[in-house]
Every structure is written in C-alpha cells, then in structure tokens.
Amino acid sequence: MDFVDVPAQPRETTILELREFSRRLVRELGFMRATLADSDLAPSAVHAIIEIGARPGINARALGDVLRLDKSNTSRQVARLEAAGLVKRKTADDARSAELTLSAAGQKLRAKIDRFATDQVSNALRRLVPADQQALVRALALYADALAHDNPNETGATAPAAGVQIVEGYRPGCIGDIASLHARFYAANWGFGAYFEKKVATELAEFAGALPAVGKALWLAMERDRVLASLAIDGNESGNAGVAHLRWFIVDDSLRGTGIGRQLMTNAMQFVDASYAETYLWTFKGLDAARHLYESFGFQLAQAFEGDQWGTKVTEQRFVRRRPD
DSSP, X not given: OOXXXXXXXXXXXXXXXXXXXXXXXXXXXXXXXXXXXXXXXXXXXXXXXXHHHHSTTBOHHHHHHHHTOOHHHHHHHHHHHHHTTSEEEEOOSSGGGOEEEEOHHHHHHHHHHHXXXXXXXXXXXXXXXXXXXXXXXXXXXXXXXXXXXXXXXXXXXXXXXXXXXXXXXXXXXXXXXXXXXXXXXXXXXXXXXXXXXXXXXHHHHHHHHTOSOTTXXXXXXXXXXXXXXXXXXXXXXXXXXXXXXXXXEEEOGGGTTTTHHHHHHHHXXXXXXXXXXXXXXXXXXXXXXXXXXXXXXXXXXXXXXXXXXXXXXXXXXXXXXXXXX
16 A cells, blocks of 8 residues: 655655665665674674574574575575574474574674664764654654565564464453553653553553453453553444444554564454444554554544643544445
C-alpha cells in the first residue's frame, strides 16, 4: 500500500537525496571496509553474530530471513562462524532446524561489537538536540519499514523474538506492567505525567476485571512472566455491538523491529473481523511509526483536533477501520 502526500519538492529530488544519504550511511558506518565494528569479521558476519546473540536458539532458516540471505549464503556464513569457534550448533534431524548459539568467544566478540556500535551512535547523537534525536528515530523506523515492505525476501510474518510468547487474556501483574510501559514511554517522549499513568491503570484494571467477556480480548507478549507488549479490543461500548475500540497498544523498545507489534495487530484484526463492522482507536499526532502500522491494516484518519484527554494538550486523532467486504 502506497501513502501519497503533497510533496514539498519533486519526487525525483527526494529519491536522489535518500539514495545519497543511504550511500553516506553505508560509508560512515564502515560497511565499505573489509571488516566491521573493530572486529576481524566482514559486515555480514558481524550481523549474524548480533542476531544469534539476540535470539539464542535461532535456526539457520530464521537467521537467513532476518539477514535477507538465501539458503546457500546462510549455510556458508554459519559454517564459517562455527569453524572460527564463535557459534555453536545443536544438531537436529533437519540441519536447517539446528539451534544456533554463541560460544564464549562469540559472546565476548558480540560484547565488543556492541560497545563499538554504542559509542559510534552515542557520539553522533551528541551533535543532535533531543527533539531531533526522536525525529530521527521515528523517520528511520518508517523508512526501514517501507523498504522491508517491498523486499523480495520479506516473508510477511516475523517470528516472535526468542523467549517471548504471545498469550491471550489476563495474567497476574499485566495491569501494572502495561501501565508502566505506557508511563515510561510517554513520559520520556511526550512529557506525560501521573494523570496519564493513573488513567491507563484505572481503565485497564476495570477492563481486565471483566475478562473473559464476549466481545472483549487482551493479547500480551510475555517474557518470564513480564509483559513487554499489549493490545486490547474493547467491544460492545455504549450498547453498540457493531463497533469495537482498539486500546492499550504498546511495545517495549527491546521488541521493536521483531514483528511483535504486527503480530498483535494481526490477532486483533482477525478477532474484530469475526464480530464487528467497525473498529476505531484514539492516538495523537507525532506517533508516525504507529500510524504507519495502523494504516497498513486499513485504519484511516477520521478526526483530528486539539485535546487533552491524556492530561497534556496534543493534536488528538481518531482512526477508523471498517471490516473488509
């Protein structure tokens, strides 16, 4: 799905500028060199080390999907890292299903790569004011997602991060976890305070206390009994059984880019399409990455106005999605 807006400059100029910026990023980050991130490894091998370390037990098929490598290139990459003593393979009947983990040497190298990359990014961010830093994160997230949408190796369904399980329904502690996720994110990025946290916790507690209930659902992404992402569908509001309200959609920073948010949205849309003609949600202007995800599932902006229902004055937005025919 393409999103078209009135351009501030010709489209051809924007394309040329983005291509130039992309080439500069490749050069400045060091991808043109034979080795990357103060290591002795090629860029593709460094990425493999990072992904295996982030997802212990990942198999070669999933690693290839993440790295956008075909089967033969993935196999060669894993074999080289295994021969170098950086990766361990737990064999299975299907070699492509073998679990991959970092060895002690691999973990030490990954820590070194992480330190190098963190320092590299930190030094660059010092030259940007906080507002520009957040704008950069949002813009890069949108750009990366747009590139992935047309990637020929994109499977369309990203597997949840290792150790994270999506469950449905109330779980002990989920109210506090979800309220905390909202409070920390919106305080750090938008200056929301105690009023907002109280509103989330109070309304969520009332909703969760009614579960299980017809027309209502709650999905949680959990790791070791801790909620890292959530999404709820609150139906039958105001006596109107044909309309559902999407609420409390939040994903912890540690899961961004893993596909968890999209999986939660997929579950929710399957749920509402079975029972509701229309679904709506409230958000506010500035949450660009979230808006891109909503629109990819068919939500359209229906209203926008200045408001303060969250305790801080923002441009509130109401998005609506009608069930596909």
